[in-house]
Amino acid sequence: MTEFATLMRANLAEIDRLQRRVDETAGLCDRSEADRQAWTDACLHFHRRFDQLAFPGGAAQWSAFLAGKSRGIDAAIAFLDVDPWFLRSGYAKEIIWHRLKRFPLDGSRAALLESIALAWLRCRVRREFWAMARYLRAQASAPFWDTVDALAMPQYGNTGLRAHWLRLARTGAPVRHWVNAELLRRRDEPGYVPDLWFPPQGPDDAWLLSGQRQR
Numbered sequence: 001m002t003e004f005a006t007l008m009r010a011n012l013a014e015i016d017r018l019q020r021r022v023d024e025t026a027g028l029c030d031r032s033e034a035d036r037q038a039w040t041d042a043c044l045h046f047h048r049r050f051d052q053l054a055f056p057g058g059a060a061q062w063s064a065f066l067a068g069k070s071r072g073i074d075a076a077i078a079f080l081d082v083d084p085w086f087l088r089s090g091y092a093k094e095i096i097w098h099r100l101k102r103f104p105l106d107g108s109r110a111a112l113l114e115s116i117a118l119a120w121l122r123c124r125v126r127r128e129f130w131a132m133a134r135y136l137r138a139q140a141s142a143p144f145w146d147t148v149d150a151l152a153m154p155q156y157g158n159t160g161l162r163a164h165w166l167r168l169a170r171t172g173a174p175v176r177h178w179v180n181a182e183l184l185r186r187r188d189e190p191g192y193v194p195d196l197w198f199p200p201q202g203p204d205d206a207w208l209l210s211g212q213r214q215r
Helices: 002-026 033-053 058-066 070-082 089-100 107-120 127-139 142-151 154-170 175-188 206-210
Strands: none
Touching: 002 033, 002 070, 033 058, 058 070, 058 089, 070 089, 070 107, 089 127, 107 127, 107 142, 127 154, 142 154, 154 175
């Protein structure tokens, strides 16, 4: 898996270089026909190479992953580990977490995914966080959830808050809906402070089974 992570980081550097070339030429494209052509060429070059660079090993490894082949799975886990951020990368991460539920993973791969999940608790929550939560709900080990429980404390700040959400998601609570509702309320009610530390309840409580939050 290390080789795929190294390749993905090199790909990211190349994507960044190609994007910077597009940006540089875009600022000059109105100066002359030659400058406009330089910008057009930069855009074409970026788009021609992007699909091959957007996943370690390119389209061949992505197809191998979708087919459940070992090297494709390793490339996909490396993609999650590097956690790139570019156009459509979030959708790719969602697909990976969803597909990984279908494949039998050995202990080392499962442990690496749990390590990646814990690292993601320190990062900004995006749509793929919830796909990860669904994977973990079915697949994560008891020691992993012990670690999440230990982290799910206010003294750990945003990391603790995300661990708390993950712990609630494990019970089937509609945490993503609650988060979105609180953030929308902040937008609609000036001065409102979102309550994102949703009341911790037991998994057998009626409010969880019904999917309804009680305040």
